[in-house]
Amino acid sequence: MVISSTAKKIILLVLWIVLLIGIFKVLGAILSPFNGDKFDPTIWKAPMTDYDLSNCMRGGMADDIVNKVIRVGMQRERVLELLGKAPDGHDNKDQYPLGYCSGIGADVDYLVLYYDAAGKLIEIDIHQY
Structure with missing residues (x-):
């Protein structure tokens, strides 16, 4: 199966968004008062x-x-x-x-x-x- 370059970009973007959300959740928990x-x-x-x-x-x-x-x-x-x-x-x-x-x-x-x-x-x- 061949994945188009557009699909690869979308997958990469989604992975970055998930990673950023995870980082913000961890930082929020650490910095929580x-x-x-x-x-x-x-x-x-x-x-x-x-x-x-x-x-x-x-x-x-x-x-x-x-x-x-x-x-x-x-x-x-x-x-x-x-x-x-x-x-x-x-x-x-x-x-x-x-x-x-x-x-x-x-x-x-x-x-x-x-x-x-x-x-x-x-x-x-x-x-x-």
Whole structure:
């Protein structure tokens, strides 16, 4: 089978695009303000000061929490044991402030947890308002 020069150029272009997307995803993960710190319950549960918010004190623990500490399907009571009471929690949603971590630092990032009617964790999100 012979591949035309146009097809070869298209294949090469697609491969370059896939490579660039992969590089950007890896760099994004490495440079993310939400990874790098192991979850420390003492730091996490301490009241957030303005200094803590400004310096994203909890932000570096977010990925560790999402990947190793809590998981979808966990009961809300268990999550509260691990993370403490959410400063902004009501109905089916708990929000934990992470600090001014992403973007231009104008808005606070939050770890947002959603529960079903039975109190099971159904969604985990890092969100900036």
